[in-house]
Amino acid sequence: MKTKVATITLNPAIDHTAAIPYFTAGEVNRVTWEQIDPGGKGINVASFLSGFDVPISVSGFLGQHNADLFQRFFAEKQIDNRFVMVDGYTRVNIKIVDEAQDQVTDINFPGLTPTETDLSSFDQVIDSLIKDCDWFILSGSIPTGMSADIYGKLIDRLKRQGKTVVLDASGESLQQAIPFAPYAIKPNVNELQELIGRSLDDDRAIIQAAEDLIHQGIQCVVVSMGAKGAIFVDRSEVIHARPPQVEVISTVGAGDAMVAGFIVGKLQNFSLSDCAKLATTCSIAALSQIGPRLPPRDTIESWMSQVKIKSLLQTHR
């Protein structure tokens, strides 16, 4: 049987993209075109993994009053839905695309606040997922009112059950999770700088920071660097994956696509450099689509040769 993966999204979102030419604050603006996507980092990762035929379960908290979009999406992608339904609305992030003025305006709504009862339902869902899944991907922000130590506690609990945990978080929740040493983390350069509390001016500094984290027990650190690609560090290798220049249609989901590609590689026992190549290809593939979407798997795989892989192990040690 294939390894089953669970993604946890505590604070999902609906991504609502709206085109408004000459968008102006203080005026009445009419939307000429819109697209509504289920969003939230873990949901994006799950969606991308399902495109690679990885059996996938999802959980976290969803607002019951606008859950229909997510439910239809999970059914369509054959994603096993174990979200805890919370009274209220899942937050909406509106992106107003104004091509006439080459400008994007973001309107981010507040999210849900799960109650004690919701948290205890979530606890039970984790127990059920522990029975069914081997890999756990914990992604994104923490709902207002929830403690920032949630990721650390979850990693501890899952590792005790022999699970492999990937964390894609930032700020306080990432900081507090580091001592529990997840299998892998994927900060971008800014998140890594914030985590280690100093500026990272070149690749050498980034690699040093990643290796410090490896020494703390994390097995793989992936540092995404936008157009400059990503650096993948584990105990024995340092890989720099550099993408070709691509036209960016939308950055939504690009980091999540990198996480998904990395996991697909790992599940197939790829070398770190092949994982890096697939992960980076997935992230540029996400840039080619509006919203958190990937082109078909074949298309993605045909782009892999364009990613340049460089082993940096010998050059800096």
Add this chain to the structure above:
Amino acid sequence: MKTKVATITLNPAIDHTAAIPYFTAGEVNRVTWEQIDPGGKGINVASFLSGFDVPISVSGFLGQHNADLFQRFFAEKQIDNRFVMVDGYTRVNIKIVDEAQDQVTDINFPGLTPTETDLSSFDQVIDSLIKDCDWFILSGSIPTGMSADIYGKLIDRLKRQGKTVVLDASGESLQQAIPFAPYAIKPNVNELQELIGRSLDDDRAIIQAAEDLIHQGIQCVVVSMGAKGAIFVDRSEVIHARPPQVEVISTVGAGDAMVAGFIVGKLQNFSLSDCAKLATTCSIAALSQIGPRLPPRDTIESWMSQVKIKSLLQTHR
């Protein structure tokens, strides 16, 4: 048994009010406070009528993917829901309130386009409503792709069945409905100007325009004029209702509250001047609330004495 009223809303909306201090186009903006209300003129009228214990049915077209808000609202208000469910989303109108800059930004999303099948389901709903209801209120805009003659056709059909029809529309759909002579219409001054094709510079011109419509067979014309109140004209009377100065919290639903108050008065066989008083009180009551809401019935009734009524019949004939 009480007279049962049906309101028809072909193009409903969700009113999403969001507070963003210093809202700026081209930036990431965080919502500090939000309120989501079911909207659409006929739904507002139904909601207000239910507050006056009028038995009420609603129909029109609703998007099945975000119908939950409406369904809960109708259940809570004990409104009989006969909406036709259409594939897709009911449009959302976002109002960004920026108190720091004293500015409101509107983002209006496109609405649904009912299919031929939806239209034929709606036809059947009208048949069922004809069995149950005596008054029909037709309100608001027409969905994209639907013919502007829909209101005229509906009025004709309903009048042949002996029903009383109130129309609150504008533009082409109002224009095309006039020859079918609904019982009452409620244009604001701008809508009335557009309808008759000339500017209306004083009360006298407004009254003349209303009387011209009365001569075409409409029994009552209500012209709303914002802070200046409203003029109510029928075959035997002309009433000017003038509200007190009030602090405007939100204008959403004020016109619909006027329609609802007018109908409540008519159902109780009030004189035209008492209908005018109640209608105008309801409209100022709506101005005191955020979104399409009214304070409790008792509160509204306690404000009635503040509306000044003047009969203009003797002065202009």
